[in-house]
Amino acid sequence: MSTTTTSNTTRPNSPTTDTTSIVTGQGRKLHRRKGRVEPIYYLFLLPTLVIFTLAITVPAVMGIFFSFTDSIGIGEWSFSGLTNYIAMFSDPAILQSYLFTFGFSIATVITVNVIAFLLAVGLTSRIRFKTGLRTIFVIPMVISGIIIAYVFNFLFSNSLPAAGAAAGIPWLETSLLANPDLAWVAIVIVTAWQAVPGALLIYIAGLLSVPSEVYEAASIDGASRTQQLTRITIPLVAGYVVINVILGFKGFLNAYDIIVGLTNGGPGTSTRSVAMTIIAGFNGGDYAYQMANATIFFIVAVLISLLQLSLTRGRNTL
DSSP: OHHHHHHHHHOTTOHHHHHHHHHHHHHHHHHHHHTSOOHHHHHHHHHHHHHHIIIIIHHHHHHHHHTTBOOOSSSOOOBOTTHHHHHHTTOHHHHHHHHHHHHHHHHHHHHHHHHHHHHHHHHTSSOTTHHHHHHHHTGGGGSOHHHHHHHHHHIIIIIHHHHHHHHTOGGGSSOGGGOTTTHHHHHHHHHHHHHHHHHHHHHHHHHHTSOHHHHHHHHHTTOOHHHHIIIIIHHHTHHHHHHHHHHHHHHHHTOOHHHHHHTTTOSTTTTOOHHHHHHHHHHTTOHHHHHHHHHHHHHHHHHHHHHHHHHHTTOTTO
16 A cells, blocks of 8 residues: 555656656756857847957057058058157157147046036026926037037137127137137137036936935035035035046047137147047158057057046946
């Protein structure tokens, strides 16, 4: 009797055994699928990888290679070693372009972030028509930089001098773009006008992520608006400030279209950026020399990117 019971309990066709077998089998299949990448994913990745390699990686490697030659872009060439790199570090035109680019980037980053943060604070407060105002303030972000530059070029060259003459303001009667000492100010103004909306959106997202209970508790404790701003808002959105500063600085280092539309690097070469210097060299037959310049500039951009990663690591939870 006992033998029969044991046989019925352990027989292969038992529902319990079948169920266990099915669950075990599914578990093994899920485990195998979790540890294996489907080939179809590589098929979708392949076109992007090929295009990126042909459009970015291969030209970059070729450019770095030719930076060690005397090539003019076409024709015969020969190796020159580090000659181009040594020469560029003593070239006043290149040093001036780096000085202008970094100075302009720092000034623009400060201007953009101060204005964008103050606007974000205002547009997240309890004011009327704030949704419509947000839409208006982000319009410059969708306009081409070269179009913005040509419009402001007309304003700085014609409208403002005419207004200065009519109002009897001597320093405004002359275009800022014609002044070697003040042309960079006009470039900062126009670049900031276009860049503020992007930073504004990031700051609005950061301010909206701060719990309202924090401000309610601070109000109960008697904190003023200024104290709430300096001791609550700014510390809680510090991560967003870092992101805006690093991304903005990286973007302004590559400034080109707005400068071309406003001053074309002038007066003289006082507002020529690194990007403009590199492209002008390509057009002037200094291909290998400017490729050395571009390689150094690429290294600078990589170092700034690494700085960004180190400063923003762990802040994605804000």
